[in-house]
Amino acid sequence: MPVKSNIKEKLRDILLGCLQRVADNNNIHLDGIDFVEIDRPANFEHGDYATNLPLRITKLFGNNPMAIADQIISEWPDTDFLSEISVAAPGFINFKLEDKWVQAEIGHIIEDGTNFGDNHLDNLEKVMIEFVSVNPTGPVHVGHARGAVIGSSLANIMSAAGYAVTREYYINDAGNQMQLFFESVLARYHELLGSSYQLPEGGYQGDYIKDVAELLHAEFGESLIGNSDAINEMAKFSTDTMLNAISEDLFELQVEFDNWFSEKSLFGSDEYRDTIGELESKNYLKEMDNALWFVSTILEEEKDNVIVKSTGEPTYFASDIAYHRNKFKTREFDQVIDIWGADHQGHISRLKAAMRALDIDDSKLKILISQMVTLKKGEEVVRASKRTGDFITVKELVDEVGADACRYFFLARSASSQMEFDMELAKKTSNENPVFYIQYAHARIQNILALATENQIDWEQADLALLNNIHELNLIKALLRLPEVIHQVADSLEPHHMPHYALELASYAHAFYEHCRVISSDPNDEAITKSRLRLIQAAQVVFGKCLNLMGMNAPDRM
């Protein structure tokens, strides 16, 4: 089993123990001790890790922070991984890692291999991450790409963090947008055959509708004209065609799913009926103006919401309640993460209210909003609208910019910030992109390892204590942070920390490369050569893992 070294966790455990002993000595009762934070100081002179704990408990202890800090470190047990524990004004405790311990960790990284950095939780939690879930009425466009990248990387990272993750795509294959889509396809189909058919009001106009119509013609010939019996087959064919296209485009972006869940299936089974029944029996429903309403105002919502329209059709909200009830009650997920576009933001609060109505703990439903992407081509802002057919698809974006750069850019920004994506800039400066900086570090390492193998150097046994200059130690310490970053991302649901970490790691790797010659022709350097090969083998493990978690390639040469 991996779990060798989450340094922060180690420090936190020891710190909590010391804190408890100090509290006992002073007859102080500790209740909430969830405020123990271990940070990495900005200034390296303050050590490798630090805590502000003494500053935060002055009131509880009725003492000044420096005195508390002294008491805490006087309780510190013997540890092999620290070389120095010191108190600094106004009340920080700073920790320096022991070089010998740091050097020896290289062996653990190599031993763990692709499992390095994985966390293992005591209880295996079932987590569903639902993302993209674009209506199968058109291709995936740029706005969706951001959620797709965030969702897929978060899934990878949470999986590494020890959760049992299911990646799901919710297919909105019911409702009137689908009807509009079918009508639009039929209109193009008739047009193709020289027959007349009215394109419906607000119908879809993109060229891809014509493509579907042509495929429809290839499949069904002219048999659909005036044949209303064939509408179901036609609908299924059109939907499947779109879903295949969506799936293929997402695959190009390195986005895949474990499960595709059909909205329609909620109506085929009893899920929808049971959901309405449960809301009914708990008195959350009322009839008004021939429609059925969810009385969310009981749950402190601003307004009530229609569940079943006066036409008798369920609203999107209705099936979404049934869908989320299915996630929690039928499939028993411990945690459900939905990744939505900013235009669905207003839906959060009422869906959570619906969960409470069904006696589901709504804190287990986490909704991440991926903010708007403004797509630019130079100075020109590209508006995306499916209905007018004027949009940049994911496919176009990936073809132009490349999946790796695309993923990196979407991933590096926090989901809650709106962002600009300038395609011309991304293309033009692609050689200077951070993504290449990271991949280049990996490629350089691979190149040295390949050369060492070619030269038949055996670096299995090496004296790691030789790795004692600043560049070597910085690099190893950076490698050892991967488990912390994985933990941080899974905990905060903020995958953007991963690319930032990767960039910092690459910076240490390049500095090492520049200052530390690995393969030397001087026979006197044999020992350090082996040690450094050992180091970069560990680095290769971490770069590979990191890029893999982000869904990016780790090229051997560039």
Next chain:
RNA sequence: GCCCCAGUAACUCAGUGGAUAGAGUGACUGCCUUCUAAGCAGUAGGUCGCAGGUUCGAAUCCUGCCUGGGGUACCA
């Protein structure tokens, strides 16, 4: 009107209660006879939107305001 998100270097963005606010790009200076210069080393660049407040300490929390985006459907 109300709700959500954002405003940090010339540009794109990190940092969300701690120590001297960071990175990439762009600008400027150096560095290739040795494992890839898609690199390294350095310089310049800041009223953290504005104004109050909270405390030992605020870019970070609270209040108000300004600016930009999104939402506020018997659309999804």
